[in-house]
Amino acid sequence: MKRLYIDFDGVIIDTIPLLYEAFEKNGLSTDSDEDKEKRSKFLETYDFGEIIKDKNILNDSINCINKIIESKRFEISFLSHINSLNEGRVKVRYLRRHFKNITIILVPIGMSKTKMINSKDAILIDDYSGNLREWIEAGGIAIRFSKTLDSKGYKVIDRLDKILDMFDKNGEEIC
Ligand SMILES: [Mg+2]
Structure with a gap:
């Protein structure tokens, strides 16, 4: 698989967007390089419990993951940076509330996701181009x-x- x-x-x-709001509320810019260190420091103590909630589920993601599980086409793991x-x-508490048997891998911020696992021939779905x-x-x-x-x-x-729609039952890419 x-x-x-x-x-x-x-x-x-x-x-x-919620993190960006929190940056702004605390007087930090969302993109300037000069605030980069301050943003990192802020995230080290930020309470993610404030925003990791069902009401902030993105485009039906939990139901979509259940559909992917049911398809039995992939061996799924979660792979997330943490500050x-x-x-x-x-994050683990939240994911475990929805999924009992999926591996969760937490990556220390500042370290590549590729350092934690063997990426060869595996698929990564990620919103950040740097990770991709x-x-x-x-x-x-x-x-x-x-x-x-x-697309970037x-x-x-x-x-x-x-x-x-992108991979068939054998995990081969559909062109
Ligand atoms: Mg991301």
Whole structure:
């Protein structure tokens, strides 16, 4: 079975705009390089429990993942960067409430997802191009998740169950 890794922020839960709001509320810019370190520090202590909630589910992601599980086409794992141990605990608790038997891999921020697992021939669905670029360089298959279907040069989906239209029962890519 083909291995499928699913990112969390900006794919399962729509955390990114909410984090941007939190940055702004705390007087931090969302994109300038000068605030980069301050944003990192902020995220180290930010309570992700405030935003990792069912009401912020992104494009029906939980139901889509259940559909992917039922298809039995992929060996699924969750693969998420974390800024703090507390963020990790919040994410694991949330995912375990919905999925009992799917592996969860937490990646320390500042470290490539490709350092945690063997990316070769595995699929990564992620909203961040930097992660996708590294994934391809390590021999993996990259699919970008974007609410607006902004591909940035990658194959792109805006709902997780669209992966079922891209790979057949043997995990081969449908052209
Ligand atoms: Mg993400």
